[in-house]
Amino acid sequence: MIHIITGSTLGGAEYVGDHLSDLLQDQSLETTIHNQPALEEIPADGTWIIVTSTHGAGDYPDNIQPFIAALQNTPPRTNNLKFAVVAIGDSSYDTFxxxxxxxxxxxxxxxxxxxxxxxxxxxxxxPVPEDAAEEWLQSIIHQLK
Ligand SMILES: Cc1cc2nc3c(=O)[nH]c(=O)nc-3n(C[C@H](O)[C@H](O)[C@H](O)COP(=O)(O)O)c2cc1C
Structure with a gap:
């Protein structure tokens, strides 16, 4: 199972997560999208794809902050966990x-x-981050099959 975990304020990262999920399902891979991620509800095995934008001054979007805090405070066993992060931001910020x-x-x-x-x-x-994400996915998809 591939868990797609999104951090988004304005919806952009969620769209990217939806698009990656559709592409993975087209390849007969199973996905679950977590737009309000709760660590206790997401098994720490298989693959996590974290898609998050950056807000404030280099901060996480509000919806993913509790998940990140829980990962820091009570990290799960990760022996069987693979992951990839897609980070969305704007290079006009120092905290890109x-x-x-x-x-x-x-x-x-x-x-x-x-x-x-x-x-x-x-x-x-x-400006359409889905396109860049799709290209990236093609480069790693062999590792997900
Ligand atoms: C108030 C505000 C603060 C932002 N701060 C950052 C930042 O510190 N670093 C960065 O790379 N991008 C920053 N951005 C750009 C967003 O990450 C970017 O617009 C992204 O596409 C938003 O994705 P979302 O729709 O999933 O929230 C900021 C955008 C806004 C509106």
Whole structure:
């Protein structure tokens, strides 16, 4: 099972999560989308794809903050957990994609196995972030089958 966990304020990261889910299902892979992620409801095995934007001054969107805090405070066993992070942001901020970059390091710190580097999408360059995310997915999808 591939769990798609989104952090979004304005909906953009949620759209990217929906698009990745559709593409994965087209390849007969099973997905569950968590737009209000709660750590206790998401098994720490299989694959997590975290898709998060950055808000405030390098902060996580509100909806994903409790999930991240729970990961920090009560990390699950991650021996069987692979992950990838898609970070969406705007390069006009000094804190470009800070939330997604933080999530990537956090998951590595708690022992999960990365499937790729943290993938950043700059909305200045990619006003439709789904397209960049789709291209990225093609580069890692062989690891998900
Ligand atoms: C108030 C505000 C603060 C933002 N702060 C950052 C930031 O610190 N770093 C960054 O990379 N992008 C920042 N952004 C850009 C958003 O991450 C970007 O617009 C993203 O596409 C929003 O995705 P969402 O619709 O999922 O919330 C900010 C946007 C807003 C409106």
């Amino acid at each position: 994609c800070a939330a997604g970059k933080h999530a990537h390091v956090l998951l590595e710190d708690i022992g999960a196995t990365p499937l790729s580097e943290c993938f950043t999408i700059d909305i200045q360059e990619h």
